[in-house]
Amino acid sequence: MLDEALRSKLDQIARRRSLVEILAAAVHGLVRFCVAFIVVRAVLGLLTGGGGLLFAFALALAIGAVPSAARGRIRHTRLSAAKYADRLLGLEDRLATAVEKADPNLRPDTVTTWLFADAARCAARLVPEKLVPISLPPATKWLPLLLAMVVILSLPIFPRGLPFQLGSQVLEKAAGKAEELLALAEQLEELNDPLLQEVIAELRRVGENLRDKKLPAGLAAELVSELEKEMQHSSLSPGDEGLEAGPNLAGLQNLAQRLRTIEDRHGLPQGQRISREALSRYSRNPESGAGLTGERGLPQQGRGNEQQAGERFSGDMEEWDEDGGYPGEDEMGFDYEEDPSGSRSGRSGEGADEEGASALPGESGWGEDEEYMSESLEQAVGSTAGSGPGGGEDGSFTEPPDGEREEAFLSGRWQEDGSLFTAPAPLRSAAGPDEGGSRPRETSTTIYTAGVEGAVDQESIPLAYRLWVKRYFEALEPDSGDNY
Amino acid sequence: MVTTRPNPGASSAAPAAPATRAAAFIPTTSFSSAEEVKTVINHIRQEIGKVFVGHNELVDEMIAAILAGGHVLLEGVPGLGKTLLVRTIGRVLDLSFARIQFTPDLMPADILGTNVLSPVGSERVFHFQRGPLFAHVILADEINRATPKTQSALLEAMQELKVTVGGQSYELPQPFFVLATQNPIEMEGTYPLPEAQIDRFLFKLEVGLPDLDELRQIIERTTGAAVPEARPVIGAGKLLELQALVRQVPLAAHVRDFALRLVMATHPQRAEALPVVKNYVRFGASPRGAQALILAAKAWALMAGRFNVSHEDIQRLVLPALRHRLLLNFEAEAEMVTSEKVLAEIIAAVPREDGA
Numbered sequence: 001m002l003d004e005a006l007r008s009k010l011d012q013i014a015r016r017r018s019l020v021e022i023l024a025a026a027v028h029g030l031v032r033f034c035v036a037f038i039v040v041r042a043v044l045g046l047l048t049g050g051g052g053l054l055f056a057f058a059l060a061l062a063i064g065a066v067p068s069a070a071r072g073r074i075r076h077t078r079l080s081a082a083k084y085a086d087r088l089l090g091l092e093d094r095l096a097t098a099v100e101k102a103d104p105n106l107r108p109d110t111v112t113t114w115l116f117a118d119a120a121r122c123a124a125r126l127v128p129e130k131l132v133p134i135s136l137p138p139a140t141k142w143l144p145l146l147l148a149m150v151v152i153l154s155l156p157i158f159p160r161g162l163p164f165q166l167g168s169q170v171l172e173k174a175a176g177k178a179e180e181l182l183a184l185a186e187q188l189e190e191l192n193d194p195l196l197q198e199v200i201a202e203l204r205r206v207g208e209n210l211r212d213k214k215l216p217a218g219l220a221a222e223l224v225s226e227l228e229k230e231m232q233h234s235s236l237s238p239g240d241e242g243l244e245a246g247p248n249l250a251g252l253q254n255l256a257q258r259l260r261t262i263e264d265r266h267g268l269p270q271g272q273r274i275s276r277e278a279l280s281r282y283s284r285n286p287e288s289g290a291g292l293t294g295e296r297g298l299p300q301q302g303r304g305n306e307q308q309a310g311e312r313f314s315g316d317m318e319e320w321d322e323d324g325g326y327p328g329e330d331e332m333g334f335d336y337e338e339d340p341s342g343s344r345s346g347r348s349g350e351g352a353d354e355e356g357a358s359a360l361p362g363e364s365g366w367g368e369d370e371e372y373m374s375e376s377l378e379q380a381v382g383s384t385a386g387s388g389p390g391g392g393e394d395g396s397f398t399e400p401p402d403g404e405r406e407e408a409f410l411s412g413r414w415q416e417d418g419s420l421f422t423a424p425a426p427l428r429s430a431a432g433p434d435e436g437g438s439r440p441r442e443t444s445t446t447i448y449t450a451g452v453e454g455a456v457d458q459e460s461i462p463l464a465y466r467l468w469v470k471r472y473f474e475a476l477e478p479d480s481g482d483n484y
Numbered sequence: 485m486v487t488t489r490p491n492p493g494a495s496s497a498a499p500a501a502p503a504t505r506a507a508a509f510i511p512t513t514s515f516s517s518a519e520e521v522k523t524v525i526n527h528i529r530q531e532i533g534k535v536f537v538g539h540n541e542l543v544d545e546m547i548a549a550i551l552a553g554g555h556v557l558l559e560g561v562p563g564l565g566k567t568l569l570v571r572t573i574g575r576v577l578d579l580s581f582a583r584i585q586f587t588p589d590l591m592p593a594d595i596l597g598t599n600v601l602s603p604v605g606s607e608r609v610f611h612f613q614r615g616p617l618f619a620h621v622i623l624a625d626e627i628n629r630a631t632p633k634t635q636s637a638l639l640e641a642m643q644e645l646k647v648t649v650g651g652q653s654y655e656l657p658q659p660f661f662v663l664a665t666q667n668p669i670e671m672e673g674t675y676p677l678p679e680a681q682i683d684r685f686l687f688k689l690e691v692g693l694p695d696l697d698e699l700r701q702i703i704e705r706t707t708g709a710a711v712p713e714a715r716p717v718i719g720a721g722k723l724l725e726l727q728a729l730v731r732q733v734p735l736a737a738h739v740r741d742f743a744l745r746l747v748m749a750t751h752p753q754r755a756e757a758l759p760v761v762k763n764y765v766r767f768g769a770s771p772r773g774a775q776a777l778i779l780a781a782k783a784w785a786l787m788a789g790r791f792n793v794s795h796e797d798i799q800r801l802v803l804p805a806l807r808h809r810l811l812l813n814f815e816a817e818a819e820m821v822t823s824e825k826v827l828a829e830i831i832a833a834v835p836r837e838d839g840a
Contacts, residue, residue: 097736097792111732115791
């Protein structure tokens with residue numbers, strides 16, 4: 001029968017061949033993966049400006065693994081090992097024939113017995129370590145280079161905005177729009193308010209990202225769209241005269257909120273998001289000249305509630321359409337009754353506060369376009385009126401349709417009737433700090449009239465509201481003083 | 485008289501195979517070791533080499549054919565020593581030898597024998613007078629000069645190892661070889677061997693011209709005073725034992741399959757046939773060709789001192805075993821394409837391992 005030493009060596013050879021084959025399959029699979037990833041990633045990266053990383057990875061993984069899996073594992077037996085040794089050592093099929101004829105159930109004839117003896121003599125020539133060295137396949141030498149290329153191509157190294165890239169026009173447009181945003185940041189900086197520094201930095205960073213085409217085309221397109229809306233409706237666009245009246249806090253908050261929502265949807269890392277907290281901090285800081293705190297910005301009219309301005313406040317966004325459209329008149333619950341006396345007899349659930357918003361001329365102010373009003377302001381407005389779309393008649397808040405609920409810091413003050421007054425406020429109050437936050441009504445009305453006339457002329461005010469806004473402020477015109 | 489017994493290696497469960505002489509006459513081997521087999525075969529080579537100079541490969545192929553129990557067709561021009569080689573082999577193997585010169589007027593009875601009326605006591609009875617075919621080694625010289633009728637008389641003898649005359653069969657002595665010669669250049673007045681006849685030769689060997697050294701030795705040995713003479717090495721019994729050992733040589737499945745793929749590759753009807761086969765071959769090798777190839781390879785392996793058939797054995801013997809079994813078409817003749825060329829391409833194209 002087959003020699004025991006020969007059998008043992010052949011088994012060793014079979015095991016080592018299996019090992020080498022597995023090793024080779026792994027290396028070749030890895031090389032296939034790397035090559036496929038490099039090609040796919042390079043093409044996709046160039047076309048999309050760095051997109052398609054996961055797709056390239058998945059496709060390369062499939063290309064690398066599928067051939068190996070489809071081929072399956074070749075099972076190396078004693079017979080295959082014998083054939084291998086015969087071929088390598090020039091044994092003219094001695095070992096393979098001996099292994100094949102070594103059937104314990106058959107009695108070997110004379111020549112087969114001689115064959116077994118002949119094969120046993122060959123066992124001395126079998127050195128499994130030499131016949132099947134455990135070594136990496138030649139393709140291994142390319143692996144470091146390929147892996148390095150894979151790592152490099154995984155990094156965001158692809159330029160955006162190249163002419164042949166998908167969405168390059170969007171990025172070009174975004175780059176142009178970024179200049180406006182950067183200009184806005186510059187003008188904010190000229191205000192030299194330390195509390196605005198963080199906001200400025202955020203705006204500047206977003207602007208630079210857009211300018212340098214570092215953001216994906218989809219995100220850039222959305223950002224541009226929102227920037228256009230917000231800067232137009234909130235009068236944040238830097239004009240020739242600059243932000244002479246100071247930035248609109250509501251606009252900034254809206255801008256931050258919109259950008260944050262978009263960035264969240266695009267999954268940008270935390271470090272690349274605009275910090276709304278920075279805006280909130282700015283708006284609720286008692287030392288700020290924004291005037292939203294009762295101490296400085298507006299006349300202190302007492303506190304009818306223990307809840308202080310700047311406390312954490314919960315509200316809902318029920319009145320805001322998901323698609324960003326303007327709410328209809330009915331939806332707004334704007335129940336205005338014209339009163340020739342000019343007295344305030346209407347219920348403004350959307351933010352028309354009885355004290356009058358302290359928007360300066362040129363600022364859109366409160367509620368002229370609710371869609372772009374910041375979430376926090378709208379919540380506050382709902383609570384103030386108690387009957388607006390954002391709140392019930394009893395002042396309670398209804399849950400948003402999708403159950404989402406968000407907390408935000410608000411600035412404002414509690415009025416005598418127990419409602420919270422909050423409104424977009426100028427960064428610099430019309431009333432000087434020495435005036436104790438109070439001013440003559442005639443002065444305010446004049447200011448408002450100029451602002452309203454300017455605002456009404458803007459197309460950004462929905463047509464449905466223009467008449468109401470105009471009438472409202474006409475009703476506030478100073479008269480003999482009987483109604484004051 | 486040679487004692488015979490059934491082949492011990494034949495399985496009783498196997499389907500009944502056609503009776504062959506090797507299966508029917510296998511003596512118990514007296515060879516005690518592999519070395520003894522090698523020694524005997526080498527001794528045969530040496531003794532033949534004393535008389536027949538050169539052509540070592542031809543001699544080896546002749547020995548392989550004899551060990552495999554096959555007949556050989558030698559083709560070559562006159563004067564190359566074909567007859568000498570056959571005679572020497574008969575002498576070395578210590579076998580009876582008969583030479584039959586084939587001529588157009590040679591009749592079957594002239595080689596097989598005939599019933600003659602002879603007196604036995606007071607009666608006259610028919611008695612079978614054995615012809616020259618009743619010898620171990622038959623030299624059928626210029627076999628293509630006899631008529632097909634006479635050539636066909638050899639069919640039964642070569643395949644069945646017996647002759648039938650007057651309804652009576654007579655066994656031929658064992659071992660029995662027909663070593664036929666034919667002249668390839670004198671085609672006038674010849675009768676080419678029919679396919680059935682030529683297929684019964686295990687090998688067709690071509691005897692070439694000797695080179696200068698060989699020719700010098702031939703002259704020295706044959707023109708001197710002392711004529712070298714070969715001595716018998718083994719007798720018929722030992723030769724039958726060797727033939728039995730040849731059949732015992734193991735054949736691995738993958739080597740067998742390689743041989744079968746080679747044979748199948750000669751068939752132009754197959755879809756995967758090579759272009760050269762499709763273009764120039766009318767009929768490929770028969771299953772008898774595969775049998776011849778395997779048996780010859782076993783003998784060749786034993787002669788090489790191995791106890792298994794290798795791929796190299798198969799490749800080496802494709803030409804002698806298959807060249808006369810390929811029937812080429814007119815295009816091949818017109819373009820001077822020989823069966824050797826076709827087979828060479830087949831050998832180069834067929835892989836050793838299936839799918840390799």
